[in-house]
Amino acid sequence: MPELPEVETIVRDLRPGLLGRRLERVDLLRPSVVRFPEASRFRARLEGRTITSVSRRGKFIHLGLEGGEELVVHLGMTGTLTLERESEPLRLHTHLRIGLGRSEELRFRDPRRFGRVLLGSSGELQLAGVLPRLGAEPLEPGFAVQELASQLRRSRRAVKSVLLDQALVAGCGNIYADEACFRAGIRPDRRACRISQPRAERLLRELRLVLEDAIRRRGSSFSDYRDGFGARGEAYEALLVYGRGGQPCVVCGAPLRQSRVGGRGTVFCARCQR
DNA sequence: CCCCTATCCTGAGGGC
DNA sequence: TGCCCTCAGGATAGGG
Numbered sequence: 254m255p256e257l258p259e260v261e262t263i264v265r266d267l268r269p270g271l272l273g274r275r276l277e278r279v280d281l282l283r284p285s286v287v288r289f290p291e292a293s294r295f296r297a298r299l300e301g302r303t304i305t306s307v308s309r310r311g312k313f314i315h316l317g318l319e320g321g322e323e324l325v326v327h328l329g330m331t332g333t334l335t336l337e338r339e340s341e342p343l344r345l346h347t348h349l350r351i352g353l354g355r356s357e358e359l360r361f362r363d364p365r366r367f368g369r370v371l372l373g374s375s376g377e378l379q380l381a382g383v384l385p386r387l388g389a390e391p392l393e394p395g396f397a398v399q400e401l402a403s404q405l406r407r408s409r410r411a412v413k414s415v416l417l418d419q420a421l422v423a424g425c426g427n428i429y430a431d432e433a434c435f436r437a438g439i440r441p442d443r444r445a446c447r448i449s450q451p452r453a454e455r456l457l458r459e460l461r462l463v464l465e466d467a468i469r470r471r472g473s474s475f476s477d478y479r480d481g482f483g484a485r486g487e488a489y490e491a492l493l494v495y496g497r498g499g500q501p502c503v504v505c506g507a508p509l510r511q512s513r514v515g516g517r518g519t520v521f522c523a524r525c526q527r
Numbered sequence: 528c529c530c531c532t533a534t535c536c537t538g539a540g541g542g543c
Numbered sequence: 544t545g546c547c548c549t550c551a552g553g554a555t556a557g558g559g
Contacts, residue, residue, distance in 0.1 A: 254551090254552070254553075256553095312553080328553095329552090329553060329554085330536085330537095330551080330552055331536090331537080331538090363536095364536080365537050365551090365552090366536055366537080367535070367554080369554095385554080385555090408529090409529085410529085410530065410531095414530085419553090426552085426553070427552065427553085476551085477538095515530090515531080516533090517552065517553095518551070
């Protein structure tokens with residue numbers, strides 16, 4: 254599923270091809286993917302605008318438009334946002350096509366439809382309650398590991414659930430939460446308030462490292478995730494625990510335990526993680 | 528306020 | 544071979 258590394262890869266892929274391009278033709282095949290404004294106003298409000306920036310905040314993709322508004326895309330579980338030739342056959346579950354001229358178009362596809370599309374100024378979207386408040390960006394130089402670790406330690410929830418809380422740290426999802434816990438040697442179901450400050454800081458540093466490594470590998474493509482051109486990433490093959498329940502731990506050889514934390518499938522090594 | 532659970536949705540995979 | 548059941552989970556609404 255698209256988490257921070259996958260979304261970052263897509264943004265880097267799309268940026269050169271989208272900057273300065275004009276949204277010439279908007280074709281909203283499934284209006285329900287647009288959550289703001291009313292889908293009936295979407296096309297008129299978008300058509301003819303020019304893309305001035307392409308960025309990421311947490312798992313959200315922001316296409317800045319001339320005039321100050323933004324087209325915001327969240328990929329949910331199975332969403333893809335790709336720049337393609339118009340001649341490429343349309344895949345099932347393509348919900349939005351935006352023609353850019355030169356026979357190219359931006360396509361949003363999302364079989365499971367957990368994704369969504371928003372259009373408006375950031376203030377307007379915040380006001381409408383369709384853009385959540387997001388926490389720290391793990392890749393930013395200002396990622397305050399000490400401060401965030403002490404915040405994390407205030408919670409009585411499972412440490413993994415806190416990592417998944419987008420209001421504390423933005424962009425971490427189920428895959429990289431498990432990976433960060435493994436690398437830090439922390440059981441994902443351990444209450445956050447029972448982690449020492451140094452170990453909580455280690456957890457956040459490991460999270461940043463695993464996210465950076467996954468970006469270098471262009472994201473985890475075991476299911477629907479594809480980059481900005483529709484190609485697979487190689488990060489799944491480098492994961493140490495996610496998707497490996499029952500297999501031997503790469504460190505100690507004990508079978509990895511598959512469990513459930515906060516309603517999410519979770520894999521960890523009961524020997525290496527305390 | 529905090530935290531948990533149900534919900535949305537499709538496709539894959541297992542059992543029979 | 545085919546049907547049906549379960550499971551996967553990001554974000555959010557609602558309940559305890």
